Amino acid sequence: MPAAELRLVTAGPRPLLRAEGLGVTLAGRRVLTALDFELPPRGLVVLLGPNGAGKSVLLRTLQGLMAPSEGRLIWREPPPRPALVFQRPVLLRRRVRGQLAFALARGGTPRRARRARLQELAELCDLTNLLERPARALSGGEQQRLAIATALALDPGFLMLDEPTANLDPAATLAVERLLTRIRARGIPILLVTHDVHQARRLAEWVLFLHGGRLRESTPAQRFFTAPASPEARAYLAGRIVP
Amino acid sequence: MRWWWFALALLPALLFGPSSGLAGERFIILQSTTSTQNSGLFDHILPRFRAATGIEVRVVAVGTGQALRNAARGDGDAVLVHSPEDEARFVAAGHGILRCRVFFNDFVLVGPAEDPAGIRGLSDVAAALRRIARAGAAGRALFLSRGDDSGTHKKERRLWRAAGLDPTAASGSWYREAGAGMGATLNMAQALGAYTLSDRATWLAFANRRGLALLLEGDERLFNPYGIMVVNPARHPGVRFQLAKAFRDWLISPAGQEAVASFRVRGQQLFFPDVRCDERSGS
Amino acid sequence: MDEIARAFALALELMLSGDRELYAIVALSLQVSLSATGIACLLGMPLGMLLAAVRFPGRRLLVVVTTALMGLPPVVVGLFVYLLLSRAGPLGDLGLLYTPTAMVIAQTVLVLPIITALTRELGEALIEEYGEFLAAMGLRGARRIPTLLMEGRHALVTVALAGFGRAIAEVGAVMMVGGNIRHVTRVMTTAIALETGKGEIALALALGLVLLAVALAVNALAHLGRRRQRELAHAGG
Numbered sequence A: 001m002p003a004a005e006l007r008l009v010t011a012g013p014r015p016l017l018r019a020e021g022l023g024v025t026l027a028g029r030r031v032l033t034a035l036d037f038e039l040p041p042r043g044l045v046v047l048l049g050p051n052g053a054g055k056s057v058l059l060r061t062l063q064g065l066m067a068p069s070e071g072r073l074i075w076r077e078p079p080p081r082p083a084l085v086f087q088r089p090v091l092l093r094r095r096v097r098g099q100l101a102f103a104l105a106r107g108g109t110p111r112r113a114r115r116a117r118l119q120e121l122a123e124l125c126d127l128t129n130l131l132e133r134p135a136r137a138l139s140g141g142e143q144q145r146l147a148i149a150t151a152l153a154l155d156p157g158f159l160m161l162d163e164p165t166a167n168l169d170p171a172a173t174l175a176v177e178r179l180l181t182r183i184r185a186r187g188i189p190i191l192l193v194t195h196d197v198h199q200a201r202r203l204a205e206w207v208l209f210l211h212g213g214r215l216r217e218s219t220p221a222q223r224f225f226t227a228p229a230s231p232e233a234r235a236y237l238a239g240r241i242v243p
Numbered sequence B: 001m002r003w004w005w006f007a008l009a010l011l012p013a014l015l016f017g018p019s020s021g022l023a024g025e026r027f028i029i030l031q032s033t034t035s036t037q038n039s040g041l042f043d044h045i046l047p048r049f050r051a052a053t054g055i056e057v058r059v060v061a062v063g064t065g066q067a068l069r070n071a072a073r074g075d076g077d078a079v080l081v082h083s084p085e086d087e088a089r090f091v092a093a094g095h096g097i098l099r100c101r102v103f104f105n106d107f108v109l110v111g112p113a114e115d116p117a118g119i120r121g122l123s124d125v126a127a128a129l130r131r132i133a134r135a136g137a138a139g140r141a142l143f144l145s146r147g148d149d150s151g152t153h154k155k156e157r158r159l160w161r162a163a164g165l166d167p168t169a170a171s172g173s174w175y176r177e178a179g180a181g182m183g184a185t186l187n188m189a190q191a192l193g194a195y196t197l198s199d200r201a202t203w204l205a206f207a208n209r210r211g212l213a214l215l216l217e218g219d220e221r222l223f224n225p226y227g228i229m230v231v232n233p234a235r236h237p238g239v240r241f242q243l244a245k246a247f248r249d250w251l252i253s254p255a256g257q258e259a260v261a262s263f264r265v266r267g268q269q270l271f272f273p274d275v276r277c278d279e280r281s282g283s
Numbered sequence C: 001m002d003e004i005a006r007a008f009a010l011a012l013e014l015m016l017s018g019d020r021e022l023y024a025i026v027a028l029s030l031q032v033s034l035s036a037t038g039i040a041c042l043l044g045m046p047l048g049m050l051l052a053a054v055r056f057p058g059r060r061l062l063v064v065v066t067t068a069l070m071g072l073p074p075v076v077v078g079l080f081v082y083l084l085l086s087r088a089g090p091l092g093d094l095g096l097l098y099t100p101t102a103m104v105i106a107q108t109v110l111v112l113p114i115i116t117a118l119t120r121e122l123g124e125a126l127i128e129e130y131g132e133f134l135a136a137m138g139l140r141g142a143r144r145i146p147t148l149l150m151e152g153r154h155a156l157v158t159v160a161l162a163g164f165g166r167a168i169a170e171v172g173a174v175m176m177v178g179g180n181i182r183h184v185t186r187v188m189t190t191a192i193a194l195e196t197g198k199g200e201i202a203l204a205l206a207l208g209l210v211l212l213a214v215a216l217a218v219n220a221l222a223h224l225g226r227r228r229q230r231e232l233a234h235a236g237g
Helices: A003-009 A055-063 A096-106 A111-124 A140-152 A170-185 A197-203 A221-226 A231-237 B004-016 B034-039 B041-053 B064-072 B084-092 B125-137 B151-162 B182-192 B200-205 B241-252 B254-261 C002-017 C020-053 C059-069 C074-085 C100-136 C141-151 C153-169 C172-178 C188-197 C201-233
Strands: A017-026 A029-039 A044-048 A070-075 A082-085 A158-162 A190-193 A206-211 A214-220 B027-033 B056-062 B078-081 B096-112 B143-145 B175-177 B195-199 B212-216 B223-231 B272-277
Touching: A017 A055, A029 A055, A029 A070, A029 A214, A044 A055, A044 A197, A055 A082, A055 A158, A055 A190, A082 A140, A096 A111, A096 A140, A111 A140, A111 A170, A140 A158, A140 A170, A170 A190, A170 A197, A197 A221, A206 A221, A206 A231, A214 A221, A214 A231, B027 B034, B027 B064, B027 B241, B034 B041, B034 B056, B034 B182, B034 B200, B034 C188, B041 B056, B041 B241, B041 B254, B056 B064, B064 B078, B064 B084, B064 B151, B078 B084, B078 B241, B084 B096, B084 B151, B084 B223, B096 B125, B096 B182, B096 B200, B096 B241, B096 B254, B125 B143, B125 B151, B125 B212, B143 B182, B151 B195, B182 B195, B182 B200, B182 B212, B182 C188, B195 B200, B223 B241, B241 B254, B254 B272, C002 C201, C020 C059, C020 C100, C020 C141, C020 C153, C020 C188, C020 C201, C059 C100, C074 C100, C074 C172, C100 C141, C100 C153, C100 C172, C141 C153, C153 C188, C153 C201, C172 C188, C188 C201
Parallel strands: A044 A190, A044 A206, A082 A158, A158 A190, B027 B056, B027 B078, B143 B175, B143 B195
Antiparallel strands: A017 A029, A017 A070, A206 A214, B078 B223, B096 B195, B096 B212, B096 B223, B096 B272
């Protein structure tokens, strides 16, 4: 599908982000090639694709941890502050309260406002009873919610999550999904990487499908799951191994 | 945040603030030898000097060679050592003044009680050393030298010269060089079953003798005079000259001489007062 | 053999006797070595983290040098500091030679490379773990140092103890710059050397056992304080 058409079907008059011919080369290897897409100013976009498709690299590039080697990223004005929840939750050697306080300080929350913000975040992420627990002693689901709360403490204008439920049981997965729904309701646009097609169906409004470092689909979720356009996406959804 | 851990690590540095030179207190640094320290002489005489004058004497006990080298850098206010030739050279080089002989003791040859070289009963130290060398060459005896350029080591080298021998050619075989203080050398001699030259004071105070015995004493060449000098303030302006001179003057006074003479180890007098001042060493 | 048994009995007797000179020697040992370790931590921990966190010209050389200096013989350090503090030396006018301050300086020089090298090693592991996270939090380069120190604090206790162990156990440097002056600069290790020199082997060994007890007490204290916080360092499930 030609790039021009992809851009046309993307919704919204003022997109959060427009990527033009985005390419990333890592240690001489091309990981992402000529990506053209737009992200809507709100809602939840799911980024799908097999392992090695370049999903994590795309998130890191959008976060600013890696620099594009080609093309450009055009953010909405004023550019939103991005926040990234890593695949493995990063936990400081502190109590839950300490980790959130650290992130709030980094996010520029004024000292006087931190206590209230911290309580609010803890309530949003269902951590209120865990504030005095050491971060590293939390269960997998609790750790993931703390990681999300940590990202939110930066007061981001755009939240990215890299497979946040990959290692969680159904109950913990559900808790994270509910949390994402609440965050979306607050008007923070979300870009979610997942391998769970069912989760993608439950949450996504828009789908980006990456394969081999190239963008194969940028489609409303409804259409992606009912009538995927590219053979790679069809194969992926059917559970077949795509070369 | 719990920064108290770091605070805890720094507490001693901040709280104690290690007392430095205790400026203003009346003390001198005396560069001296292990023999006077290890025998306990200083513990006997220095409290009396302090009671008489209020001056504290801080003793740095090293070998004669190192004591003189330290003092030549100005690190010390007075020197009490036992090597007359080196003392004279120290004075001639302008580092020391007010030199006096203050007391003497003597050296003794000690060795394994079985005495494989057969020196017991001899009165001639040169002859004894020749026997040790012969037994050593035959693999029956060892001689342990201080090997540290101390007063005792210098004396030992003079004695070998007097015996007409150069044992350093056999260094590593029957002639061993410890590179250590008198006490450490006696410990090694005890462990190796070796002969060695010791000052009588350290030998008498030495607690770890076991198979080691005194085998030869009394030769006049074993005479061991100690000398005191004040570090030259014209050369080293930081020297506490008046206090150092007070110590030197006290040591050669009847009170100081009495203090030295009354020092006993196992009922035996170790240091014998004998004051002779070198008038040419300035005042 | 009975000498070793005697040493144990003597060590106990010494510790219980309330001998004021012994207590003063133990106190000075602790004061000097804890001060030196504290100063070395103050300088070496930020420096170690800097070496881990920032690339700058000459960094590799510094890394190699600090690691190599970990094996520096105490007597060489002592000689170096002696020449600095000697009246004829560049800092001679301060009159610090043969004082506890001189001993603290020498032991600080001795311990600094250990603290720096071990902290750098720890910092590199922490950056592996937290580097991207901190970058996403807007912290890069040297600005990460306070956070790295904070996150490494448990391991840094062990680093400090390693430095303290080297300081309290060494004899060459304090002998050289302190002079083993009774009531002034005599510490545990120089007292042991002195008693060995007098042939008082059992007493020397007994003092060694007292030194061991003191070192054990310091370590136990540090780990006791640490236990309360250890759960924070545990990796979660």
